[in-house]
Amino acid sequence: xxxxxxxxxxxxxxxxxxxxxxxxxxxxxxxxxxxxxxxxxxxxxxxxxxxxxxxxxxxxxxxxxxxxxxxxxxxxxxxxxxxxxxxxxxxxxxxxxxxxxxxxxxxxxxxxxxxxxxxxxxxxxxxxxxxxxxxxxxxxxxxxxxxxxxxxxxxxxxxxxxxxxxxxxxxxxxxxxxxxxxxxxxxxxxxxxxxxxxxxxxxxxxxxxxxxxxxxxxxxxxxxxxxxxxxxxxxxxxxxxxxxxxxxxxxxxxxxxxxxxxxxxxxxxxxxxxxxxxxxxxxxxxxxxxxxxxxxxxxxxxxxxxxxxxxxxxxxxxxxxxxxxxxxxxxxxxxxxxxxxxxxxxxxxxxxxxxxxxxxxxxxxxxxxxxxxxxxxxxxxxxxxxxxxxxxxxxxxxxxxxxxxxxxxxxxxxxxxxxxxxxxxxxxxxxxxxxxxxxxxxxxxxxxxxxxxxxxxxxxxxxxxxxxxxxxxxxxxxxxxxxxxxxxxxxxxxxxxxxxxxxxxxxxxx
Numbered sequence: 001x002x003x004x005x006x007x008x009x010x011x012x013x014x015x016x017x018x019x020x021x022x023x024x025x026x027x028x029x030x031x032x033x034x035x036x037x038x039x040x041x042x043x044x045x046x047x048x049x050x051x052x053x054x055x056x057x058x059x060x061x062x063x064x065x066x067x068x069x070x071x072x073x074x075x076x077x078x079x080x081x082x083x084x085x086x087x088x089x090x091x092x093x094x095x096x097x098x099x100x101x102x103x104x105x106x107x108x109x110x111x112x113x114x115x116x117x118x119x120x121x122x123x124x125x126x127x128x129x130x131x132x133x134x135x136x137x138x139x140x141x142x143x144x145x146x147x148x149x150x151x152x153x154x155x156x157x158x159x160x161x162x163x164x165x166x167x168x169x170x171x172x173x174x175x176x177x178x179x180x181x182x183x184x185x186x187x188x189x190x191x192x193x194x195x196x197x198x199x200x201x202x203x204x205x206x207x208x209x210x211x212x213x214x215x216x217x218x219x220x221x222x223x224x225x226x227x228x229x230x231x232x233x234x235x236x237x238x239x240x241x242x243x244x245x246x247x248x249x250x251x252x253x254x255x256x257x258x259x260x261x262x263x264x265x266x267x268x269x270x271x272x273x274x275x276x277x278x279x280x281x282x283x284x285x286x287x288x289x290x291x292x293x294x295x296x297x298x299x300x301x302x303x304x305x306x307x308x309x310x311x312x313x314x315x316x317x318x319x320x321x322x323x324x325x326x327x328x329x330x331x332x333x334x335x336x337x338x339x340x341x342x343x344x345x346x347x348x349x350x351x352x353x354x355x356x357x358x359x360x361x362x363x364x365x366x367x368x369x370x371x372x373x374x375x376x377x378x379x380x381x382x383x384x385x386x387x388x389x390x391x392x393x394x395x396x397x398x399x400x401x402x403x404x405x406x407x408x409x410x411x412x413x414x415x416x417x418x419x420x421x422x423x424x425x426x427x428x429x430x431x432x433x434x435x436x437x438x439x440x441x442x443x444x445x446x447x448x449x450x451x452x453x454x455x456x457x458x459x460x461x462x463x464x465x466x467x468x469x470x471x472x473x474x475x476x477x478x479x480x481x482x483x484x485x486x487x488x489x490x491x492x493x494x495x496x497x498x499x500x501x502x503x504x505x506x507x508x509x510x
Contacts (some may be wrong), residue, residue, distance in 0.1 A: 017158075021113040024103030024120040028096040028442045031124045035133055039085040040360075043375040046483070047137040047409025048087060049377065052077065054430065061224030062430040063509060064230040066177040067493035069138045080214075082414050088133075093132035093141035098140075098313060099124045101147045105317035109274075110156045111324065118267075118327075119320040125261045125345040126316075128309035128497025129310035131352030131370050139181040139306065145182045146310020150286060153189070154314065157198075157282030162206040169210030173217025179233060181307060185293070186214055186404075192288040198281035210227070212271075212314065235509045241298045242510060248302030254295075255305025259312045261348065263340030267323065270316035274322030285313060301450040312413055362480045369482065377411040380447070381495035387422055389447055390407055399443035400424075402498065404457050406431050408447045408484065438477025439500025443493050445471075450486040458490075464502050466494030 044052075054062055055073035069171065072090045073116040080086025097420040099456065100121030111119065133137030149171045156164045172189075175182030190211055193203055225232055259266050272290065277285045289312055297307045327334045349355055353366045358375060365372040384401065391399060401424040403409035409431055414425035424447075444465065448457040460466045473489040495502070 002048045007030065010503075016502060017107050017148060018116075019111045020107055021103060021116040021400075023113070023117050024100060027103075027117070027120040027124050028099040031099050031133075032092050035088065035130070037096060038087065038134060038354050038397050039088040039092065042358060042371060042373060043134045043377050044084060044087075044383075044411075044414070045137070046373045046405070046407030047072075048084075048135060048412075049414055050406035050429075050431075051136060052087070052414045053406065053410045057104040057430075057434055058259065059224060060230075061221040061228075063433070064227070064235050064429050065138055065179065066218070066221040068174070068177045069136070069141060069146070069179075073136065073138075076232050077107070082417070087136045089135040093137050094140040094144045095124075095129050098129060098144045098147050101144065101151050102313045102317050104146070105151045105154055105314055106320045108151060108158055108171040109321040111317070111321040114322045114328070115320045116487055118324070119317040122260060122264050122267055122316040122320060123313050123342065124300055125348075126259060126309070126312065127261070127342060127348040127352050128259050128312075131368060132306065132309070134353055139309070141173060141178040141191045141312070142181055143258055143310040144173055145178060146185055147177065148187065149314035150311060150314035151184075151391055153174075153282060153286065156202055156392075157280045157285075160201065162204050165202075165206040165210035166213060167210075169213035172210075173214035176214065176218045177221060183214075184216065184296075185289070185310070186211075188284065188296075190290050192285045192292070193282070196281065196285055196288060198285050200281075200439070202282050231430075231509065238509045239304075244300045245302070245305035249298050251303075252298040252305055253303035256308070258305065258348070258378065259309055260316060261344040263344050264316065268312050268315035269319070269321035270322045271320075271415075274318045275315075286311075290315070306329050310479055354393070358478045361478060365481055373481040375480050376474075376482060376484055377407075377415055379476055380474055381411050381416045381419070381421070382407065384445065384447060384475060384489055385416065387491065388421055391445075391491070395443050398438065398441055400437040400441040400447060401445045401447070402426065402436075403431075403447045403455070404428065404449055405483070406451075412447075418474030427503070428508050428510070430506040432503075436503040439498060439503070441499040442495060443491065444495075444499065445488040447474075448465065448487050448490065449483045450474075450481075453483065453487075460506070461492050462489060463495055465492035466496065468492045 017243035051070055058070060058074055060067055073087060073438055076086045085375050099120050103120040104265065105115045106119035129143055129470045132143060148170055152167050156162060172186035193199060194208065219379055260268055272287055276287045278284065294306055301307060327337065352362045353368050354371050361371045363374065386395065401412060401422060403412065403424050403426040406428045407424055409424040409426035412421055446461055468490050470488050471491045472489040474484050476485060
């Protein structure tokens with residue numbers, strides 16, 4: 001495509017594309033090397049501790065996620081043990097793959113080598129990519145799945161070869177087994193194709209076959225959800241109640257500027273223009289998908305600003321091609337863009353990656369909680385161990401450790417493994433389905449988060465136990481105001497009913 005018009009380039013007229021730029025793979029390698037170099041820094045993230053627990057309870061689905069991310073965590077445990085670097089290998093590989101996809105997407109748009117390289121750099125410096133790929137939850141895999149799906153859609157739009165719909169279905173299905181958001185992307189994409197002009201050119205039996213492949217791939221998760229009361233819907237309602245609403249719409253809008261480096265926001269905006277003016281109905285569908293999801297997520301989950309992150313890879317690639325001629329018409333334009341990119345990438349890196357000394361992290365917590373939620377877990381486990389060993393042996397024999405959130409439970413179960421601590425239980429998300437431990441326990445050592453969250457838990461404990469005493473206070477040596485800072489460990493005795501009978505009332509989805 002031409003930089004500022006909808007005309008077809010000479011190299012596209014006969015269906016050919018420019019050769020792939022090998023420098024794209026070099027950028028991907030640098031991103032992978034950076035992430036692996038930083039992977040042992042600080043400690044496990046709260047979500048990673050939960051994923052390790054899920055890996056030890058491997059099943060077809062979970063309350064808040066499908067199976068594939070815990071499956072990769074299980075492989076990491078088998079290969080590397082409880083290791084930050086071992087667990088974070090997979091998201092680092094996903095991030096490198098996403099950079100390659102960004103370059104290849106620019107190539108599908110008709111971009112020459114320099115446009116492919118710019119797309120790779122733009123992708124590799126995305127804060128949502130770097131921050132998400134430092135942590136082994138589902139974000140990095142979701143971004144890759146969305147980006148790869150968009151790449152294949154772009155190829156279908158360029159070539160008209162609808163056989164690629166089978167690959168789209170496979171990518172949506174696999175992506176949905178990492179994160180349910182990929183299914184939402186796939187559904188909206190299917191709707192825009194069937195309801196728009198693209199229906200006349202690319203909607204055939206292969207499109208429906210691709211949709212069928214996607215459904216087949218998510219059947220294990222659907223089976224699990226059907227046997228567990230469709231917990232994902234209750235979980236979604238809880239998340240929407242916490243993160244949605246009119247008050248979070250401005251947060252969502254401003255947050256989209258941080259999906260790429262600030263200097264490169266002009267690139268994805270130009271990408272939207274490029275796609276809409278392309279004259280290709282399927283490429284225009286991607287603009288419609290972006291618009292629909294932008295509004296949907298703004299209203300329902302506005303505080304979760306990264307939900308559209310994967311689609312920005314395609315937009316950055318489109319903008320790299322659309323602005324290629326303009327950027328290089330005057331040498332100073334491209335130079336200034338790269339200077340701005342380096343500056344904003346460095347600023348975001350400080351906030352989403354563990355590059356600062358641990359003692360200097362506290363100020364970043366209000367912007368990104370990534371680093372803050374990786375600190376203080378060994379201290380928490382040590383505090384719990386002191387309380388546990390301080391109980392008389394006879395009392396410990398009939399006691400359980402009950403954690404308010406899955407991170408606390410995961411910390412005790414993974415970092416406290418081999419220290420004499422029993423397996424902690426929690427009523428948070430999927431942990432609740434794993435049961436209360438000893439249903440006849442008469443003593444509960446309860447771990448609760450900081451003051452912002454604690455009153456509800458303390459009131460709950462007092463409603464179920466006659467005696468609730470503070471045994472210890474949680475803190476981290478870095479002063480980071482994370483969820484656990486200022487929390488407490490309680491010793492609860494005198495249950496008003498058997499512990500097992502209380503369990504159904506303790507369930508928390510959030």
